[in-house]
Amino acid sequence: MADEIHCVPGMMAASNASDPLGPTVWEQVARSPLHNLWDFEGASVKLVWTRTFHAMISDNVLSRAAEMGYYFLFALFPTLICASSILGIVAQQASHIYDSLLRYLALVVPGAAYNMVMQTFNQTAAASSGGKITLGLVVALWSASVGFASIQDGMNTAYKVKETRPYWKSRGSAILVTLLLAVMVTVNLAILLCGDFIARYVYASVWHHTLASGTVLVVHVIQWVIVVALLLLQFSTIYYFAPDLKAKRWHWVTPGAVIAIVGWVISSLGLRVYLHYFNSFTVTYGSLGAVIVLLTWFYITGLMLLLGAEINSEIQAAVVERKCGEEEARRIAGGAGDGAAVAAGVQTTNGA
Numbered sequence: 001m002a003d004e005i006h007c008v009p010g011m012m013a014a015s016n017a018s019d020p021l022g023p024t025v026w027e028q029v030a031r032s033p034l035h036n037l038w039d040f041e042g043a044s045v046k047l048v049w050t051r052t053f054h055a056m057i058s059d060n061v062l063s064r065a066a067e068m069g070y071y072f073l074f075a076l077f078p079t080l081i082c083a084s085s086i087l088g089i090v091a092q093q094a095s096h097i098y099d100s101l102l103r104y105l106a107l108v109v110p111g112a113a114y115n116m117v118m119q120t121f122n123q124t125a126a127a128s129s130g131g132k133i134t135l136g137l138v139v140a141l142w143s144a145s146v147g148f149a150s151i152q153d154g155m156n157t158a159y160k161v162k163e164t165r166p167y168w169k170s171r172g173s174a175i176l177v178t179l180l181l182a183v184m185v186t187v188n189l190a191i192l193l194c195g196d197f198i199a200r201y202v203y204a205s206v207w208h209h210t211l212a213s214g215t216v217l218v219v220h221v222i223q224w225v226i227v228v229a230l231l232l233l234q235f236s237t238i239y240y241f242a243p244d245l246k247a248k249r250w251h252w253v254t255p256g257a258v259i260a261i262v263g264w265v266i267s268s269l270g271l272r273v274y275l276h277y278f279n280s281f282t283v284t285y286g287s288l289g290a291v292i293v294l295l296t297w298f299y300i301t302g303l304m305l306l307l308g309a310e311i312n313s314e315i316q317a318a319v320v321e322r323k324c325g326e327e328e329a330r331r332i333a334g335g336a337g338d339g340a341a342v343a344a345g346v347q348t349t350n351g352a
Contacts (some may be wrong), residue, residue: 026160029313029319033249037256044317051314052307061155061306064150068302070194071150072133073295075143075178077120082234101189112274113294143173148242150304155243158309163244176242181234182214195223232257239309255315258304260308267300 034041040048056062102121106114152170156163163170199216206212235257240250251257275293 025317025321025324028324030159030161030257031246032320033245033247033248034316036253037312037315039320040315041319043315047286048311048314048318051318052310055158055310056307057316059306059310061154061303061310062156063185064154065299065303065306067301068147068150068154068305069295071143071147072301073291074297075147076117076294078143085116101193103187104189104192107192108265108272108295108297110268110272110293112275112290113297114179116290116294119228145171145174145178148178151238151302152242152244154302154306155239157311158313159243159245160313162242165244173241177237177254181237184230184234184237188227191223191230195219199223228261231261235260235305235308238305239312243309254308254312256308256310258314259311260304263307264304267304268297271300273298 101120105117109117149171153161153176165173199219202219203212204216206215232253236250236252236254239254239257270291309317
């Protein structure tokens with residue numbers, strides 16, 4: 001249960017002395033999450049955007065996104081080795097199914113980077129062994145914890161809080177949340193695969209062309225609605241578990257998550273279009289060009305995650321500052337009114 005905002009006397013004066021959103025305001029943000037981030041409660045959208053822009057500069061978001069991108073890349077291939085080794089031993093057909101799921105990553109991952117990922121996956125799946133499972137699992141879990149730890153650091157920076165959780169707890173939650181996100185991503189890919197399969201089956205089974213086309217359209221609409229909903233759930237999961245806030249409130253959909261997802265999709269598609277027409281990385285860097293492209297895409301992903309967190313945190317900070325500013329103004333006005341009443345009483349007494 002979220003705490004109510006408690007504004008102490010002189011809070012805004014102390015905050016404004018050095019930073020418009022000083023430690024006292026951010027402490028309230030960490031302890032008193034809003035019920036609804038879509039309700040700015042009097043704070044203007046322009047003010048939130050301005051604060052978000054300044055916060056991204058002061059929090060060095062661009063550098064933090066580069067750090068997150070590196071750790072995402074660091075965690076990718078050990079995870080693929082572990083997954084492909086397990087699937088290759090369990091059943092060769094299972095490996096083929098997972099290969100089909102991964103093909104839907106081509107919707108957002110640039111072509112050169114996607115081809116490198118798939119090549120690595122196929123090579124490791126063809127040479128699976130028990131030793132690889134053990135080693136791959138240990139390395140993948142550690143890499144996942146390091147990768148999500150970088151997300152935790154980024155979220156803590158956005159909310160101006162320090163990490164106070166014990167090492168075992170923060171890394172344990174990093175592993176569990178990463179596994180949960182991996183399951184969500186797999187389910188997302190499976191929905192894309194199943195949706196396309198159902199659409200093809202319906203189109204082949206229904207004899208009426210117009211009815212078949214209409215049914216296929218409905219199937220694809222439902223398919224993408226579910227995919228977007230799961231994508232929002234993934235972002236909400238990160239924004240809930242990553243920052244070390246004193247009090248937390250679950251939000252299914254937040255302004256930061258929506259803007260981050262839209263920005264991520266547009267940036268990913270923009271990168272694909274750019275590489276399609278100006279694909280000089282492969283020519284200049286050879287096989288290393290695919291790594292550069294993949295790292296760039298991971299950088300964009302980290303940047304959008306941090307942008308969403310900054311927007312959500314600045315909305316809460318703007319609301320806290322506005323409420324505390326109004327309370328401070330009422331307190332000052334009340335004090336001035338009491339002083340005037342006392343002065344008037346003194347004058348009446350002297351006149352008598």
